[in-house]
Amino acid sequence: MYQNEFNGNLEKYNNPIEYDTLYENYKVDLHFIENLLKNNNDTIIELACGTGRLAIPLAKRGFDVYAIDIHEGMIQLAIEKAKKQDVHVNFTVQDCTQLQLPITSSFIYMTGNTFQHFLSNESQNALLQSVKKHLHPGGEFVFDTRNALxxxxxxxxxxxxxxxxxxxxxxxxxxxxxxxxxxxxxxxxxxxxxxxxxxxxxxxxRYTYPMEMKRLLEQNGFELLHIYGSWNKSDLTKDSVSMIVHARLRK
The missing domain is CATH 2.20.25 (N-terminal domain of TfIIb)
Structure with a gap:
């Protein structure tokens, strides 16, 4: 088992209210995910959900959402926000590399460049194996990470x-x-x-390079459907700030 890398790397999230204020109007990832879910009525899973910026609006649109984060303060604020908006989301504090959820899904997503928090090869593998255990065969996993400029x-x-x-x-x-x-x-x-x-x-x-990402996914049982250069589906180039990864679990 790899050494836990997260507890000492969460200072940026010590004030959930300020974090929420900083990112509350960011919507482009939400639109991307909503488009993928048009024909999906299954329960969906969000990893590293933060203060519920995506989970709450998706629940408002009728999706049954399980939302996970390792930071108790972020989850607590997300729960308070959902209550104020009279929205039900299954929020829970868990480590994404060791998920223990009562459901499996055909769609799991993770935004906010959270993939960069998995600092070692071991933790990247643990994340993907954890996701794999909670995806149906043929299920999709979408996440973003910063491109190495x-x-x-x-x-x-x-x-x-x-x-x-x-x-x-x-x-x-x-x-x-x-x-x-x-x-x-x-x-x-x-x-x-x-x-x-x-x-x-x-x-x-942690920065991960495109071909490294492709091999990482394949070694953990996924096929890479596409890597975009932005949530707007622009092509990935050497100047792209982001990599938007759309992968599918092999059947």
Whole structure:
């Protein structure tokens, strides 16, 4: 069994309300998934569901959704949001590499570049084997991950950005990103500055290359249907920021 890689790599999610505010209006992945589910009446499974950004609207559209995340705070906020909107979602705290759900499905999805949290070959395999146990033969698995832009990863990148938090306060974030080409892991550190407080956080993100992804899926019993360069189904190129992976479990 591989060493758990997640407990020490979740600082970015310490404030679920701020995370929810940051991403609440992002919809392009939801539209992609809704389009795939047009003729699907089966129970669906979302991995790393966060604050329910996708699970809740899909449940509103009539889908029976099982939504899983390893972070208790994120799940708790998702439950509160669903209650306020009078929507039922089966939210549960679990490790995606060790799923124990009472159902199997023909469709599992995972967004938000969560695949980058599986830092080792062992954990990537464990994720796919866990998904495999909960998919019907011929079932589909859709997920995204950042594409490795070599001109960006080859340098130590230091930059600053600003945003507004949930309280309307201006937030200045100073980033420092350094990529290790041996482990394929980007080490990201941030200094977050509000008017009266400063705090730091960090995250490690694994990059997987397209042909590496294809072999990984095939070795775990999947066939790769397509890799897109965005949720809008653009072609994957060397300049694509994302890889959108659409795979199917072999029958």
């Amino acid at each position: 070599l001109n960006e990863l080859s340098i130590v990148d230091e930059y600053e950005e600003s945003s507004v938090n949930s309280k309307g306060e201006k937030l200045i974030i100073q980033h420092r990103d350094e990529y290790d080409p041996i482990t394929q892991i980007l080490n990201c550190r941030s200094i977050n500055k509000l008017e009266h407080t400063t705090f730091e956080d960090a995250i490690r993100l």
